[in-house]
Amino acid sequence: MLGAARRQLGSGPMLGQVLRRLRPAAAAEAARGYSAAAKEMTVRDALNSALDEEMSADPSVFLMGEEVGEYQGAYKISKGLLDKYGPDRVLDTPITEAGFTGIGVGAAYQGLRPIVEFMTFNFSMQAIDHIINSAAKSNYMSAGQISVPIVFRGPNGAAAGVGAQHSQCYAAWYAHVPGLKVLTPYSAEDARGLLKAAIRDPDPVIFLENELLYGESFPVSAEVLDSSFCLPIGKAKIEREGKDVTITTYSKMVGYALQAAEILSKEGISAEVINLRSIRPLDRAAINASVRKTNRLVTVEEGFPQHGIGAEICMSVVEESFEYLDAPIERIAGADVPMPYAANLERMAVPQVDDIVRAVKRVCYRAVPMAATA
Amino acid sequence: MAAASFTAAKFLAPVAARSGGERAPPLPAGASSSSFARALRRGGAHHPRLRTALAVSSDVLAGNKAQAAAAHPAVTREEALELYEDMVLGRVFEDMCAQMYYRGKMFGFVHLYNGQEAVSTGFIKLLNQADCVVSTYRDHVHALSKGVPARSVMAELFGKATGCCRGQGGSMHMFSAPHNLLGGFAFIGEGIPVATGAAFAAKYRHEVLKQSGPDGLDVTLAFFGDGTCNNGQFFECLNMAQLWKLPIVFVVENNLWAIGMSHLRATSDPEIYKKGPAFGMPGVHVDGMDVLKVREVAKEAIERARRGEGPTLVECETYRFRGHSLADPDELRKPGKNYFPISALLH
Numbered sequence: 001m002l003g004a005a006r007r008q009l010g011s012g013p014m015l016g017q018v019l020r021r022l023r024p025a026a027a028a029e030a031a032r033g034y035s036a037a038a039k040e041m042t043v044r045d046a047l048n049s050a051l052d053e054e055m056s057a058d059p060s061v062f063l064m065g066e067e068v069g070e071y072q073g074a075y076k077i078s079k080g081l082l083d084k085y086g087p088d089r090v091l092d093t094p095i096t097e098a099g100f101t102g103i104g105v106g107a108a109y110q111g112l113r114p115i116v117e118f119m120t121f122n123f124s125m126q127a128i129d130h131i132i133n134s135a136a137k138s139n140y141m142s143a144g145q146i147s148v149p150i151v152f153r154g155p156n157g158a159a160a161g162v163g164a165q166h167s168q169c170y171a172a173w174y175a176h177v178p179g180l181k182v183l184t185p186y187s188a189e190d191a192r193g194l195l196k197a198a199i200r201d202p203d204p205v206i207f208l209e210n211e212l213l214y215g216e217s218f219p220v221s222a223e224v225l226d227s228s229f230c231l232p233i234g235k236a237k238i239e240r241e242g243k244d245v246t247i248t249t250y251s252k253m254v255g256y257a258l259q260a261a262e263i264l265s266k267e268g269i270s271a272e273v274i275n276l277r278s279i280r281p282l283d284r285a286a287i288n289a290s291v292r293k294t295n296r297l298v299t300v301e302e303g304f305p306q307h308g309i310g311a312e313i314c315m316s317v318v319e320e321s322f323e324y325l326d327a328p329i330e331r332i333a334g335a336d337v338p339m340p341y342a343a344n345l346e347r348m349a350v351p352q353v354d355d356i357v358r359a360v361k362r363v364c365y366r367a368v369p370m371a372a373t374a
Numbered sequence: 375m376a377a378a379s380f381t382a383a384k385f386l387a388p389v390a391a392r393s394g395g396e397r398a399p400p401l402p403a404g405a406s407s408s409s410f411a412r413a414l415r416r417g418g419a420h421h422p423r424l425r426t427a428l429a430v431s432s433d434v435l436a437g438n439k440a441q442a443a444a445a446h447p448a449v450t451r452e453e454a455l456e457l458y459e460d461m462v463l464g465r466v467f468e469d470m471c472a473q474m475y476y477r478g479k480m481f482g483f484v485h486l487y488n489g490q491e492a493v494s495t496g497f498i499k500l501l502n503q504a505d506c507v508v509s510t511y512r513d514h515v516h517a518l519s520k521g522v523p524a525r526s527v528m529a530e531l532f533g534k535a536t537g538c539c540r541g542q543g544g545s546m547h548m549f550s551a552p553h554n555l556l557g558g559f560a561f562i563g564e565g566i567p568v569a570t571g572a573a574f575a576a577k578y579r580h581e582v583l584k585q586s587g588p589d590g591l592d593v594t595l596a597f598f599g600d601g602t603c604n605n606g607q608f609f610e611c612l613n614m615a616q617l618w619k620l621p622i623v624f625v626v627e628n629n630l631w632a633i634g635m636s637h638l639r640a641t642s643d644p645e646i647y648k649k650g651p652a653f654g655m656p657g658v659h660v661d662g663m664d665v666l667k668v669r670e671v672a673k674e675a676i677e678r679a680r681r682g683e684g685p686t687l688v689e690c691e692t693y694r695f696r697g698h699s700l701a702d703p704d705e706l707r708k709p710g711k712n713y714f715p716i717s718a719l720l721h
Contacts, residue, residue, distance in 0.1 A: 059583055088582050094617070099567050099610025106571020109556050110506070112578055129561055134568050138557070142549030143540035146556065 039225065044214040046188035047077045050195040051115070053227045055085055058113060061199060064091040064100055065117030065154075074119045075155065075214055101127035101152070105134045108150040113199060118154035121170045121208065135204040136179030151198045153207035156184075157251065157302045158350050160212065164338035169303030171250070174206040175280040175312070181205045181233055182280040184250040188218040190277055193231030201233060208279075210252045236283035238290070242272035245360050246290040248313055249300035250276040253351060257300055260356035269364055279309060287313060288321045295326040296363040300356055305333035328369075330359040449666060454719070457665055460499060461491040461716050464515035467524055468696075471514065471531060475700045480531050483560075484545045487515040489663075489695035491716060493627050494519045496668025496690075497595055500676055504587060506554040506576075506594040508569035511546035512627075513558045516597060522550045562598065562632075563605035566624070569596035570611045573622035573679075590680035591621040598625070601632030603646045612653040612687065621679035623672070624650075626689040627662065633698040634706040650687030662690030665719050 041049075055061045062085075067074045069082040069092040082090040093100040097118065104114035118124045124131060131152060138146045157169040175182045181203055185191040191209070198205040223229060239254060240261050247257045254275045261271040272290055276283065291297050297317055299310030310331035317329060335349040361367040449457070468488050474480040487494065490512075498507060498519035509516040517527050522538055530537025531545055538550050548558035556572055559565040576592040579585045602608055603626060615622050626646050630637045638644050650657025660671045668690060675686035697704030 060578075062578070062582075088578065094610070094613060096610035096614065098607045099570070099614055102564070102567020102607065103571035103574055103611070103614060106508070106556065106568035106573075107575040107578070108571070109568065110572050110575035110579075112575050129564060130567065133561060134557070134559065134564055138549070141539060141543040141547040141558070142551070143538075143542045145539070145549050145551035 039220050039222075040217040041188040041192075041220045041225075042215055042217050043185070043188050043191045043209070044075070044077060046191035046218075046220070047195055047209065047214075048079055048081075050192045050199075051078060051081060052084070054196055054199040055081065055089065057227070058199075059089075060111065061113040061115065062089040062091065062107075063115045063117065064093050064104060066093055066095060066119050068092060068117050073117075075211060077209075077214070078117070097123050097126035098130065101130040102134060104150055105130050105138075105148060108135070108148045108204075109138070109146050113149045113151075115151045115153060115199065118152065120166055120211075121154050121156040122166050122168055124152065124154070124170065131174070131180070131204070131206070132177055136177050138179075139203065140179060147202050148204050149202045151195075151201075151205045151207055153195070153198070154209060155211040155214075156208035157210055158212075158334070158339060158346070161341060161343060161346060162339075163341050167339035169208075169301070169334070170206075171208055171279050171301070172303055172308045174208075175282075175309065177280075179204065180280060181278070182208065183233065183278055184208045184276060186213070186239075186251055186254040186275050186277070188220050189224045190231065190237075190275070192220075192224055193229055194233070194277060196230045197233050200230065205233075208251065213252055213255075216255075231277070234278045234281040234283060236277055236286040237275045238272060238286070239275045240271070240273040242270040242294065244270045244294055245296040245298060245363055246272045246274060246287070246294045247298045247300060247356065247360065248274045248276060248287055248290075248310075250279060250309070251302070253300045253302055256351065256353050257356055259353045260360065263353070263357055264360055267366075269360060269366070271360060276309075282312065282316070284316045284320065288317060291317050291321050292324045295324055296360075297325070298330045298332060298356065298359045298363055300332045300351055300359075302334050302350055305331065305336055308333050327363040327365065330363050332356055332359050449669075457495050457499060457669070458716070458719055460495040460519055461665065461719065463518055463524065464491045464494060465716060467514060467518060467528070470528070472696070472700060474531075480545075481533075482544060483511065483699055483701070484531070485510075485512040485699045486696045487512055487694070489714075490627055490629060490692045491515060492665035492668050492719075493597075493625065493662045493690045493692055496665045497597075497623075497625060497672040497676075500669065500672055501593065501595070502589065503552075504554060504592045505676075506556055506569070506572045506592065507597070508556045508565040508572065508594065509548070509558060509597045510562060510565055510599065510602075511558070511560050512599075513546070513548045513597075517548045517550065517553075517555055517558075520550070520553045520555050522548070522553050522555060526550075562602040563607040566596050566598060566602070566607050566611045569594045570615050570620060570622055573615065573620035573685075574618065576621050577618070577682075591682055593676050593679045594620075594622045595676075596622060596624050597627060599632060600626065600628040600630060600637040600646065601635065601640065602626075603628075603649065604641055609649075609653075612649065612655065612685070615685040616654045619682065619684040621682065622685045623675045623679055624685060624687045626687070627692055628689055629692050629694045631694070631698070631707055633702060634704075636706075645689075647687060647689035655685045655687055657687045657689070659689045659691065662692030663714070 068078045069090045072079040101116055104116040107114050135148045135150055138148055158167040174180050183194045183198055185194045198207050249257045257273045261273050264271050272294055299313045301309045314329045332351045332355050339349055340346055362369055468486040471484055475484050494515045507516055507520050514527055518524055526538040530539055533541040535541055546558055546560045573594040580591055647657035647659040658671055661667050671688055675688055
């Protein structure tokens with residue numbers, strides 16, 4: 001537990017690090033026992049190496065955003081890239097999200113491959129007109145003449161004590177829009193493979209990272225470390241196989257779900273954990289195949305509940321696998337409230353491992369169902 | 375009588391006054407440039423160029439309107455015919471759109487360019503195929519000037535599969551990759567960062583990818599209106615375009631009205647061209663109803679960009695003869711201007 005915390009601190013000075021109270025990172029240990037690989041890599045290093053390799057392979061790839069150059073990245077994701085590729089390819093921008101996002105889009109129209117970093121996806125709201133209207137929709141509006149090979153990346157969702165304006169999850173917002181692809185890596189393997197896929201993709205990709213995962217280490221195989229490694233967009237990963245219930249989730253919650261699965265296995269419930277990896281397109285085939293096997297579903301997400309990812313997954317299962325369900329679907333999400341600042345309130349506003357365990361027990365009829373809420 | 379030709383040196387002259395009496399009295403040229411320079415020296419002037427950044431009106435340099443007619447820059451007969459044909463095409467096309475719309479064959483939002491032809495023709499006819507144009511929803515004539523066939527544009531407005539965007543874009547979203555027409559945007563200000571990005575790509579291609587065109591950098595023109603000049607993205611891009619010396623010309627089509635909102639009611643300082651020097655680039659004002667004057671200013675600005683000297687802000691004072699769109703009842707404006715761009719060229 002402390003080992004993971006120490007690893008986070010040991011990665012060098014980070015923005016706001018000293019002010020944050022780290023949550024007990026009991027997550028790491030249980031989640032990692034599934035690969036025999038010798039090497040471990042943090043998510044931060046995974047992202048950095050993916051950026052480095054793709055910039056090296058294709059000179060039209062460039063990175064722009066606040067503090068990505070001389071500061072080495074607000075969260076040190078772009079460390080070393082300015083020295084290696086120079087200021088023409090690693091651009092420190094002024095604090096002008098609308099302007100520089102639009103500039104990235106215009107450059108993509110003309111065949112370059114920009115990676116636009118948002119310091120957090122909360123700031124993408126300043127630029128959302130360009131993401132949706134000039135990036136996502138242009139391929140359609142121009143009848144295929146204009147393609148926009150751009151990646152928008154940055155941390156998404158809750159961090160620790162950063163308050164309501166820095167904690168929102170944007171997966172549901174962007175996944176709503178045709179013309180965008182939305183990816184949510186969890187492990188170092190996900191980070192490397194999905195970022196490389198995003199950079200190589202000819203369409204706009206929203207790449208939702210998680211600040212609290214940057215410092216976490218995951219085992220990586222030699223295949224993952226190879227510079228040609230790439231994961232397919234639109235394919236989920238079964239992180240843990242099970243037969244009694246399916247838990248679908250993404251990003252940081254994958255770790256929580258794996259912990260919950262471990263706890264549940266001691267109580268005789270075998271949970272299958274699906275790491276969605278790709279929110280748009282959603283791997284409906286994998287989700288439905290799993291639910292047809294287990295007959296029960298719990299969706300887990302950190303974002304606000306209404307019109308969230310879980311709602312879409314629930315509908316997909318109802319449409320395709322209704323007869324296979326033995327229990328109503330449970331949806332675990334963040335509380336329907338702007339993220340509070342106080343640590344205890346924040347803990348209550350974000351799903352915890354216990355919430356997942358309880359939800360699984362409810363769908364297995366091992367516990368009393370919750371009353372309907374307004 | 376030779377015209378006062380508009381060379382790069384003119385851009386580096388001290389701040390000159392605007393002609394005419396309708397606006398603020400001219401700034402005393404000496405005082406302003408020296409006070410500006412003094413301020414810079416105080417602030418650590420490591421940008422010598424800023425000391426001479428300026429706002430000029432081509433009217434001043436070309437004399438007043440009466441002299442201007444005789445002092446027009448020389449154009450060959452072929453050039454004049456090309457300009458005339460382009461302007462007439464734009465006008466006739468837009469008139470046909472109005473007819474079709476009121477007959478119920480065209481639908482949705484249609485914004486016509488009648489009256490502003492001199493700006494589109496004056497600028498775009500100077501461009502190469504590789505140069506880019508980014509426009510707003512008032513984009514039909516920009517598309518035509520850039521070379522998109524009239525048939526493709528009209529078919530697009532009818533929603534036909536033979537349209538330049540297969541009927542998927544519509545009036546406000548004209549795109550043509552072969553002509554480097556990069557839209558057609560509905561949100562005001564939206565095209566400005568996209569245009570700045572296209573200019574960025576041109577510079578990147580030259581400096582990083584080492585793909586150079588024979589003439590110099592490919593230039594991008596961003597067209598937008600007076601209302602847009604109060605929008606944040608406009609200022610963000612003036613800053614970044616000058617910061618990174620991008621090959622772009624910001625062309626303001628100031629027709630004094632944003633739907634029913636008068637420019638003077640919406641803007642604290644209505645002289646838009648003055649906003650260029652605030653960001654370190656030249657700001658030029660020109661009579662947007664005179665295609666030859668527009669062309670002269672455009673030539674200078676485009677060549678500056680091509681040489682890598684960075685952006686220019688050009689304010690073209692023009693007028694739209696019709697409402698904001700064909701759905702606009704246009705009750706707030708009073709007809710005033712009676713200066714017609716096409717007939718002016720004839721004379």
